[in-house]
Amino acid sequence: MTKLCEGRLEKLYKFQEKSNYKFNNINLLNRALTHSSYANEHKKHRILYNERLEFLGDSVLGVVVSDYIFDKYPGYPEGELTKLRATVVCEPTLAFVAKKLSLGDYLLLGKGEESTGGRTRVSILADAFEAVIGAIYLDGQLKSARDFVLNNLTNIIDDAVKGKIFIDYKTELQEVVQKVTKNKIAYEVVDEKGPDHNKIFYVNVKVGNKTLGEGMGKSKKEAEQSAAKSALGTLGGINE
Known part of the structure; x- marks a missing residue:
């Protein structure tokens, strides 16, 4: 287990409060919030970054949202369910939710990404949000990941059904x-x-x-x- 400095731990604990999920292994959260640019600038430390967790979180997100809308909207045919899911799990929507969590404030970024606005970049925020889902899934299994996803996306799903979703x-x-x-x-x-x-x-x-x-x-x-x-x-x- 990687030893984290006191300042980093403090930031991670603050994010835990925002996410309403307490990690058993805080290193998983740290990895989810570590961008590849930071790891590349500190190669000698062999820092783990969030791309693999993003891959996992993307799949978990798809399953949770699919299961939720399948159950809640029994009258929707397959095509409508597919469109609804695509609207909810698209990059701008995930970045919007990440911003509500102030997720960008907790990221570890390389100097290049930092200087070019990486903390507010849509793609980075959306990827990190998926990585957090993946980390919660590994730490607390599917129920915990499902709770996190639905706590943050249920209102988005309802808005999408009502046609209120705004994509920037x-x-x-x-x-x-x-x-x-x-x-x-x-x-x-x-x-x-x-x-x-x-x-x-x-x-x-x-x-x-x-x-x-x-x-x-x-x-x-x-x-x-x-x-x-x-x-x-x-x-x-x-x-x-």
Whole structure:
């Protein structure tokens, strides 16, 4: 068992309080909250990081959510269940829940990830949330993992059924674009139609001089989200 410093233990205990689960093996939680960038910067210490736990947690998450919606919505056909599950376990949703837990504050990140906003990055937060699920599963078996998942996702599932789920396509697009270029994303209103009380906005999203997507909406924000979703479809970055 790895010996953790007092400061790190204190942070892990604080996260335990937020998660409403007390670990028998606190090292599992530490591993779940350790990013590969941190391990790579401290190779001589052979630090375990969270990718394998993420893999496990992803499977546990899928089983728990599938079981829950299968039981709660007996009238849903297979196709609707699949869509509902995909909405709930997608990256933006998991990152949203991770942010509510302030999970980013407890991550161990490499200096590079730290300096480029890794603590708030959607992909890192979603992966770490899944890793925590995997850690709880190993530490307390399926019931404990199920309790953690449903404590954090039941309201999300209910909102998804009611059509209230909001996916932040702009943030997801930012994630995708950052991986391939340092150019900034720009949203441009190219047209407005209709009277002031019922106006429709048309927006293009660009990276450099290239237009990646087009969108429309009853507000500029809605049109920007629509354009970002269009761009993600072009780039293959939408989680559906």
